[in-house]
Amino acid sequence: MADKEANLTTQTPPLAPGSAFLTYMESGFPQIAGWPGQPSSVIFMAHFKELFERHGVTGGACEIGVHHGKYLIALHNILAPARSLGIDVFDDQDKNVDGSGKGSYDLTRAYVDSFVADPDSVALMSKDSLTLNAADQAEILAEYGRFAFFSIDGGHTAQHITYDFFLASELTSPYGIIAVDDMFHPDWPGVTEGILAALATRRSPFVPLFLTRKKLMLCHFSVAKPYHDFILGICRDVYKFDPTMVTLCGHAIPSLNFGSEY
Structure with a gap:
């Protein structure tokens, strides 16, 4: 386990030095x-940019629950020059019924202006x-x-x-990735309860793709096999290890250990 964790925490940049993404990860992140x-x-x-380009995906990122924009800016900079959207109650904290984070519109806007090439x-x-x-939903799609990326x-x-x-399932490309944060977090059992209940309905075409200690990533069922093979290839060819395989909702998926993430 220690060797696998060491391999995954070795930062092998999949984008060229000087890219907006890597510059942000070094100085802004x-x-x-968050x-x-x-x-x-x-x-x-960022490895998924190659996969998206292979399938002609040109969409940006969307995140529900932006907080101060830390993850949204990273996802956007991978996909730039696409357009991205952040959705949050921000300063209307009366609607933050479970106290999960405390977003700030002004701070997020300032960070976007500072770390996105085209704010x-x-x-x-x-x-x-x-x-x-x-x-x-129709207005957002239009x-x-x-x-390409949708973070929940x-x-x-x-x-x-x-x-x-279910909203993300409607707004994400069939070649895109949905990320669910705080999966299996002991302080937020509603996340695990909610996503497992949603998956059990089989109403969404998105299925588990891989796990980290913090997030569950999902992709469209129609591309699950090639995306699964792509991830295994990245782990073996770039990070030099075979990931642990786990089963979630009937899907055998890689579990990637980046170390403590909370």
């Missing part, structure tokens, strides 16, 4: 408050995700198209997670 996981687990996500390509929406309806990190109740997952 450490400055912003809990997106180890830098190495965030850097690992106008990232929009922020002050909204409770539970109030987003079919008309709102404005942004389908997203808003309300941590089972109700929030289930609703946000």
